[in-house]
Every structure is written in C-alpha cells, then in structure tokens.
Amino acid sequence: MSDQKLLGELVDIARAFAPYGKVADYIPALSNQNPDDLAICIYSIENESYYAGDHLKKFTLQSISKVITLALVLMDNGEDEVFSKVGMEPTGDPFNSIAKLETNIPSKPLNPMINAGALAVTHMIKGDTVIEKWDRLIEFISHLTGQQVTYNEDVAYSELQTANLNRSLCYFMKQHGVITGNIEDLLVLYTKQCAVEMNCVDLAKMGAVFANDGLDPESGRQLISKDVARICKTFMVTCGMYNSSGEFAIKVGIPAKSGVSGGIMGSVPGKCGIGIFGPALDEVGNSIAGTKLLEGLSAKYSWSIF
Numbered sequence: 001m002s003d004q005k006l007l008g009e010l011v012d013i014a015r016a017f018a019p020y021g022k023v024a025d026y027i028p029a030l031s032n033q034n035p036d037d038l039a040i041c042i043y044s045i046e047n048e049s050y051y052a053g054d055h056l057k058k059f060t061l062q063s064i065s066k067v068i069t070l071a072l073v074l075m076d077n078g079e080d081e082v083f084s085k086v087g088m089e090p091t092g093d094p095f096n097s098i099a100k101l102e103t104n105i106p107s108k109p110l111n112p113m114i115n116a117g118a119l120a121v122t123h124m125i126k127g128d129t130v131i132e133k134w135d136r137l138i139e140f141i142s143h144l145t146g147q148q149v150t151y152n153e154d155v156a157y158s159e160l161q162t163a164n165l166n167r168s169l170c171y172f173m174k175q176h177g178v179i180t181g182n183i184e185d186l187l188v189l190y191t192k193q194c195a196v197e198m199n200c201v202d203l204a205k206m207g208a209v210f211a212n213d214g215l216d217p218e219s220g221r222q223l224i225s226k227d228v229a230r231i232c233k234t235f236m237v238t239c240g241m242y243n244s245s246g247e248f249a250i251k252v253g254i255p256a257k258s259g260v261s262g263g264i265m266g267s268v269p270g271k272c273g274i275g276i277f278g279p280a281l282d283e284v285g286n287s288i289a290g291t292k293l294l295e296g297l298s299a300k301y302s303w304s305i306f
C-alpha cells in the first residue's frame, strides 16, 4: 500500500475522535474553526512530501511558534544568556499557569514552552523596535518554510484584546526583572507570532528542518545550528504537549509541539517532519484527533525515539 493511501486511512480513523474534543474559544477568533477538520503532511529529509485531508487549509501556529522563536533567540543570544532568564524543566501545569512563577526561586519561568517562558523568550528577539523584531522573526519563519509567510490579523487582534492572563504573566516577570520594557509592545509581538499562518505542508517542512539537525532539506542550507535544533527537539519531548507530554512520550515518542489552534509540528529525527491540523482539542489543549493520528503513525512506522 502506498504511503499516501495509508495516510488517508489513518486520517479517517483518527477523525472519528474529533467529536470528543472542543475548539478553543478563549481567543474569540479561533472559535469559528471547523472541529471536524483533520489534515496531515509528512515531509521527508529527502525533500519528499505526502499528505491527506485538506492539507492546504491555513491555520495559526499559536504555541508551535514558541519552538521557532526559541531557535532564533538561542542563535541570537547564546544558551547562557537565554537560560539565565528561562529554565529547562517541565511544569506539569497548564500552559498559561502563573502558579510556579511565584514559588520558583530565582523567579523565572520554568521552560520556554509555557506562556510565561515563551513571553520571556520573545522578549529576547534582537531588534530596536517591535517592527524590527517582527521582521527578523517572520523572515526566519519564511526561510524555514521556504516561502514568504504572514500572519492572521484578526486572530492577532482578537488575542491582544483578551490576553489579560498573558499581560499578568508579563507584569509579574517585569516586577522580578525577568523582562524589561513596554509590556504592550511585547504582547503585540507575541500575539503576532502566535497568529503566524500556514498550512500543514509548511508546518511539516519546518519540522523536517529540526529533524534534519537544522539543515534545510530543500535548499541544503543550515538554517538552525545543530546544537540549537537538538535543544529545541529536547524541549518538544519534555514540554511540547503541555501537561500531557509524559503520556505523549509513552504513546507516541516523537518530539512534537502543539498549539491551541489545533496544529501539531512533529520532528522524527533523521527521518521527517510532520504537520497536522485538527482544531478539536482535548482537555489540556492538544488536537484530539491529531494526537490519535500521531499514535497510529508512530506505531505503524516505529517512529518512537525511545
């Protein structure tokens, strides 16, 4: 059976789980997504792609963008600087929790995949203005996907209007010296970053760059250093699927990062990138059908890294 046909079958099986999930609505502009959507692309490091479902449908990255920003910021600032402001440990808490910020000493977010840590990382993007920082980030993402990408203005605006929890995290961190400067500027940048829009093929392509130790399978260029790609994949394993990263490691075993729009980017080291879109989420905020699809794929192809 061809990979393409098998993918179609796995998508049909996994789609049956979508009715058990719910589309995110705390960002109002995400609430009108279709819960039954499910699409996937697999992009090999030999630069071949396979897909099933509506693979050209666009969606926003949301938390998946945290891995990309981390890669940029690590290359900009180096490990020592970055990890002086953000930790390396999983939290076991929801992605937007403020709880451990208060109890952790010294006061810094536990890792770059929770909102507090991601906000601290976005704060470290080099540039004198929000526009300069944004231009660098979107150019970097465009290099990874191999084409010019942009962001969804409605989603960014909708999140900016309602991001009071993220605002609180920022003010808390400013008080404790983790971040400096204007908080609204940081939120504008962060919400644009989360609203970067692409399809499954673009997402799988980015995953393939990480899977290929930072080397772009399309252009042959080293877009991310090998070391930074390794650090990012490690965070994807330990913290990429929020507070169900442990269960996901056991059941799937692929470095992956999800977002509340329903996207999941996977990176099977030395093999391929995976891009999934399925907006119905489980209770921790991961695509419910997307997670099932990854379970099926990982079992079929023995892709667990463990």
Ligand SMILES: NC(=O)CC[C@H](N)C(=O)O
Pocket (backbone or CB within 6 Å): 061, 062, 063, 064, 095, 096, 115, 159, 166, 194, 258, 259, 260, 261, 285
């Ligand atoms: N888990 C997510 O995808 C969260 C991203 C979202 N933009 C937020 O900050 O709430």
